[in-house]
Amino acid sequence: MDEFRETELKKRISESTIRRLSLYHRALEIVEENGSETVSSKELAKIEKLTPAQVRKDLSFFGSFGTRGLGYPVKDLKAKIARILGIDRVWNIALVGVGNIGSALVSYKEFARQGFKIVKLFDNDQRKIGSNHKGIVVSDIKNIVSELSGSEIEMVVVCVPGSVAQFVVNDIVKAGLRAILNFAPVNLKVPDDVFVRNENMAMELEYLSYALVNNHSKNRVK
Amino acid sequence: MDEFRETELKKRISESTIRRLSLYHRALEIVEENGSETVSSKELAKIEKLTPAQVRKDLSFFGSFGTRGLGYPVKDLKAKIARILGIDRVWNIALVGVGNIGSALVSYKEFARQGFKIVKLFDNDQRKIGSNHKGIVVSDIKNIVSELSGSEIEMVVVCVPGSVAQFVVNDIVKAGLRAILNFAPVNLKVPDDVFVRNENMAMELEYLSYALVNNHSKNRVK
DNA sequence: CCTATTTTGTGAAGGCTTTCACATAGATAA
DNA sequence: TTATCTATGTGAAAGCCTTCACAAAATAGG
Numbered sequence: 001m002d003e004f005r006e007t008e009l010k011k012r013i014s015e016s017t018i019r020r021l022s023l024y025h026r027a028l029e030i031v032e033e034n035g036s037e038t039v040s041s042k043e044l045a046k047i048e049k050l051t052p053a054q055v056r057k058d059l060s061f062f063g064s065f066g067t068r069g070l071g072y073p074v075k076d077l078k079a080k081i082a083r084i085l086g087i088d089r090v091w092n093i094a095l096v097g098v099g100n101i102g103s104a105l106v107s108y109k110e111f112a113r114q115g116f117k118i119v120k121l122f123d124n125d126q127r128k129i130g131s132n133h134k135g136i137v138v139s140d141i142k143n144i145v146s147e148l149s150g151s152e153i154e155m156v157v158v159c160v161p162g163s164v165a166q167f168v169v170n171d172i173v174k175a176g177l178r179a180i181l182n183f184a185p186v187n188l189k190v191p192d193d194v195f196v197r198n199e200n201m202a203m204e205l206e207y208l209s210y211a212l213v214n215n216h217s218k219n220r221v222k
Numbered sequence: 223m224d225e226f227r228e229t230e231l232k233k234r235i236s237e238s239t240i241r242r243l244s245l246y247h248r249a250l251e252i253v254e255e256n257g258s259e260t261v262s263s264k265e266l267a268k269i270e271k272l273t274p275a276q277v278r279k280d281l282s283f284f285g286s287f288g289t290r291g292l293g294y295p296v297k298d299l300k301a302k303i304a305r306i307l308g309i310d311r312v313w314n315i316a317l318v319g320v321g322n323i324g325s326a327l328v329s330y331k332e333f334a335r336q337g338f339k340i341v342k343l344f345d346n347d348q349r350k351i352g353s354n355h356k357g358i359v360v361s362d363i364k365n366i367v368s369e370l371s372g373s374e375i376e377m378v379v380v381c382v383p384g385s386v387a388q389f390v391v392n393d394i395v396k397a398g399l400r401a402i403l404n405f406a407p408v409n410l411k412v413p414d415d416v417f418v419r420n421e422n423m424a425m426e427l428e429y430l431s432y433a434l435v436n437n438h439s440k441n442r443v444k
Numbered sequence: 445c446c447t448a449t450t451t452t453g454t455g456a457a458g459g460c461t462t463t464c465a466c467a468t469a470g471a472t473a474a
Numbered sequence: 475t476t477a478t479c480t481a482t483g484t485g486a487a488a489g490c491c492t493t494c495a496c497a498a499a500a501t502a503g504g
Contacts, residue, residue: 014460014461021428022429023409026407040481040482041481041482047409048409051462053464056484057462057483059482059483060482065482066481066483067469067482068468068469068470068481068483069469069479071480071482072482085431086434086436087428087431091431093427100326104323104326105323108322108323110407113424114424114427154434155431179431180430181430187270197426197430199421201330201332201403202244202333203241205336205377205403206243206244206307206309206336207240207417209308209313209401210240210306210307211401211417212376212377212400212417213308214308216417236490236491239491264451275492275494278452278454279453279491279493281453282452282453282454286452288452288453289452289499290453291449291450291499291501292452292500293451
C-alpha cells in the first residue's frame with residue numbers, strides 16, 4: 001500500500017518535485033471538472049507550463065501510474081498524489097498572531113478546501129484574547145506550550161512580527177510540533193527534525209522589481 | 223554606475239541568486255542595527271542559514287564589493303543590493319480583489335517598509351466599490367484598463383478567485399503593465415515579456431504535510 | 445618591514461535537475 | 475490478428491547550481 005513512500009524507497013525526492021506534485025494535483029482538479037477520464041503528460045504540462053518529460057519523470061519516482069498509448073487515469077492519479085502529499089486527510093492547524101494577515105488566513109478558503117483546518121488561534125494582545133474569529137476564540141499566547149502539547153494540532157502558521165517570531169517558534173518546538181508555516185521575515189532556528197516553510201511576500205515583489213529594472217524579459221533581443 | 227546591471231554584463235543570473243539577494247539585504251539590516259561597520263560572508267551566511275561560499279559567489283556576479291581580510295562594508299553593500307534589486311525607489315502598486323487576503327495586504331507593513339506602495343484598489347463587488355481601505359477608495363474593476371494605462375502604477379497584486387484571475391490579468395496586460403504578484407491558485411498565461419510571481423500558500427502547507435507524512439527529517443537515521 | 449592571520453574572489457569539481465530520445469506497451473482500427 | 479498509432483517510463487546527456495579549495499589581497503601585530 002505504501003509502495004511509493006519515500007522512506008521505504010530510500011530515494012531522495014527533490015523539493016521541486018514535491019512542489020510540482022501540488023501543481024499536478026491542482027491541474028487534475030481542472031481536468032476532472034472537464035469530465036475527462038484520462039490525461040496525458042502533455043496536457044498536464046500545458047496546464048502548469050511545464051514539459052511533458054518533467055511530468056513523467058516526477059511521477060515515475062513514485063510508481064507507474066499511466067497506461068502507454070492512453071495517459072493517466074485522472075481520478076486515480078489525483079488520489080495517488082493526494083496520498084503522497086498527505087492531503088488525503090484533515091490537518092488541524094493553530095495560527096499565532098491574529099493581525100492583518102493572520103485573521104485573513106483564518107477565513108482563507110483555499111486552506112479549508114485542501115483539508116487544512118485552522119482550529120486554534122493565539123495572540124499576545126489583551127484586546128484580541130477572548131475575541132471570536134470565525135467561531136474560534138483567541139487564546140493567550142502564554143499558554144501555547146500547554147495548549148499545543150499532546151493536542152490534535154500538528155501544524156502552526158506563524159503571523160507574528162519578526163522580532164518575536166523566534167520566541168513563538170521556540171514554544172512551538174517545545175510543545176513537540178514539527179511543521180511551521182512562517183510569515184515573519186526572519187530565518188527561524190529550529191532543530192533538524194522540525195520543518196519550516198517561509199512565506200515571504202515582500203521577497204516576491206522584490207523579484208518583480210529586479211525583473212523590471214533589469215528588463216529581464218524572456219524574449220528580449222540579445 | 224550600472225556596472226552590475228545584468229543586461230550590460232550579458233550574464234545570466236539565476237532566480238535563486240536573486241532570491242538570496244533579498245535575504246542578504248534583510249540580513250544586512252540586522253547587522254546594521256547591531257552597529258557593525260563590516261560583515262563577513264560567514265556572518266551573512268549564518269544569519270540566513272546558507273554557506274559562506276554561496277554568499278561570496280552570489281555577490282561576485284555583480285562585482286567585488288568586499289575587502290579581503292576584512293569583509294563587506296555593511297551600509298555600502300546594503301545600498302548596492304538595493305540598487306541591483308531595484309528597491310532603492312518607491313514602486314506604486316495596484317491591488318485587485320479586496321477580499322480577506324487583499325485587504326490584509328493593503329495594511330501589510332512589510333510592503334510599505336520595502337518601498338512597495340499600494341495606491342489603487344479594484345473590485346467587482348458593488349458593496350465594496352467606493353468603500354475606503356486605509357485611505358484608498360475601491361474602484362470598479364470595469365475601469366481597470368483605462369485607470370492603469372499610462373498611470374504611475376507598475377505592479378499589480380492579484381487577489382481574486384482563481385476562476386476570474388485570468389480575465390483580470392488579461393486586462394492588466396492590456397493596460398501595458400508587466401509585473402504581477404498572483405495569489406490565485408492558477409497558472410496565468412501572459413506574454414513573454416510580462417513577469418508573474420505566484421504566491422501559493424496552500425502549496426506550502428502541502429509541502430509540510432508531505433514532510434510530516436514521509437518523516438522526511440533532515441537528520442534521520444539511514 | 446616582515447610575518448601571521450583573515451577573508452575575499454573565483455576557476456574547477458562535484459552534485460543535482462531537467463531534458464532528450466527511444467524502446468516499450470497498450471490502444472485503436474480494419 | 476496484424477498494423478499503426480499514441481503516450482509512458484527511463485537510462486543517458488546536457489545543463490545548471492553549489493561547494494570546494496586556494497591564490498591573492500588586505501589587515502593586524504609585533
